[in-house]
Amino acid sequence: MSVQRSTVIFAWILLLPALLYVTVIVAYPLVDTFILSFTDASLKKTTNWVGWANYDKIFNETFAEVIFRTFVWTFFSVSIKMIIGVFGATMLNAAVPGRALFRVLTMPPWIVPMAIGIFMWGWMYNGQFGMISGMLQNWGIVDGPVAFLARGETAFWATIITDVWIGVPLVTLYMLAAMQAIPQDLYEAAWTDGAGRFYRFRRITLPLLVPSLITMSMLSLIATFNSFDIIWILTQGGPNGETTTMIIDTYRTAIGSKKYGEGAARAVLICIFLSIFCLAYFRVTSRLASGESR
């Protein structure tokens, strides 16, 4: 009995440093955000309790637009990441010469400092001299220069593409690992029965990938919803706020305009959305897990 107790105490001692750290740097700020969202905190010395005023203030038409835009942006980014990721994993999973090298070549966007990859995209999107506009002109697809980051609609898609580019390596390698975990004898049995390559992919690979697909899309959803660096470096939310997502809006309000209270209210809304995603994720995975044990 006492051995049992000393073990538990030991476990807690081991956990304590990490626990304390995360409490001070993550949990406390989380609570503080919540409290701040009910105040008019700013650079002023005094801070007053203002109740729901910050929330009243942000619920207007532009903010509804920002929320809607965030969801559209996230939806397209995650979907494209998953499609390209599964495509890439399928290609890299093929037993062809050179595949070890191809796998390594997939990693750079994920491993290189994010900001630097984004600088390169910034140049590629340049209307006058950038690669994309230049190639399109050389091939005669567009007539004049296209400044991708200067026009609302193209800037919206440009930021999505860059976000996809940064997220794809992780999705690809994760899906590749999941594909390789599928027992080989399933394929061999199907092959013996005369099933073709596409049939095997559709009937064995895809169904068995579903759990990993769900896990990865949820992780990707959370990361994408939080995406800040890409938009901030490329457009800072512009032009005319057409790439302003919730995170960018929060940053502008809190850090740009120093309205901590209003910024905190926005951050609380982001946290609420993230919690909903997480709950949905746990519901889905636990249902999958119970389905497996049946």
Add this chain to the structure above:
Amino acid sequence: MSQPAMINRYRWYELVAIYCGIFVFLAFILAPFVEGFLVSLKPLGLLFSSPYKFWPQNGSFAAYKSMWVSVPGFARYIFNSFFISSIVTAIVLVLVVPAAYAFARFKFRGSGALLAAFLAVNMFSGAVLLIPLFRLMRSLGVLNTYFAMIVPGVAFLIPSAIWLLRTYMMRIPRELDEAAFVDGASHFYTLRRVILPIAMPGITVVAITTFIGSYAQQFIFALTFNSKTEYMPLPVGLFAYFGRQEVIWNELMAASFVGIAPAVILIFLMQRYLVAGLTAGAVKQ
């Protein structure tokens, strides 16, 4: 044994299709690097001329020399990036190794919930918590120091490090701990002398992924909590340069490539471990 070979034999058009697919995929992944590299070779005059030319004419490595003059803090930025990432990695390891061991070995009331709580940290990006973190850093008096970037950086790298290392440690046979314990070794002794040496490969993987994560993600905290040029890590240092009216693109790209080099060399040396580390958590056991 010949069966897997047979099943994987491709017809010539299948091979062509696969290589085309790989080419398209890698073209998307690598295009910015190719373009960035070619830009770094082009003289500024050619860069700012139309029509667009993909290949550099009379390209040179001149920008790689002149950038050290145009970006005066460049060497310092790289040092800062390395310094911050190293300290972050060291702190993460000190915090995570014992915690991962506890989660891998001991079942106690609330251990599952606690692990979930740790993983939930991954849900929040630094951006959401920026305001209170800013106030916290200010009251700790560490704004505009290395610590303003190190302290928050560590917190957001803890969850995945715990998860990775826990997965690794669960594979170490329990009998080893029990044998040491029966021989009268204390818990601490067992951890230090039995588990740590065996877990070293796993700890190395976690150290590498943490370092790379820290090196790759230095942006928002460094942008917000530090305004002193001498402490800026590479991404923020270059961002200040990127934001100017007249960007000398070939030098910016040259600087980016020199800044990327350490990470790329690490990938090539460590890619086996990286993939192993990533997939450890990926596939259900």
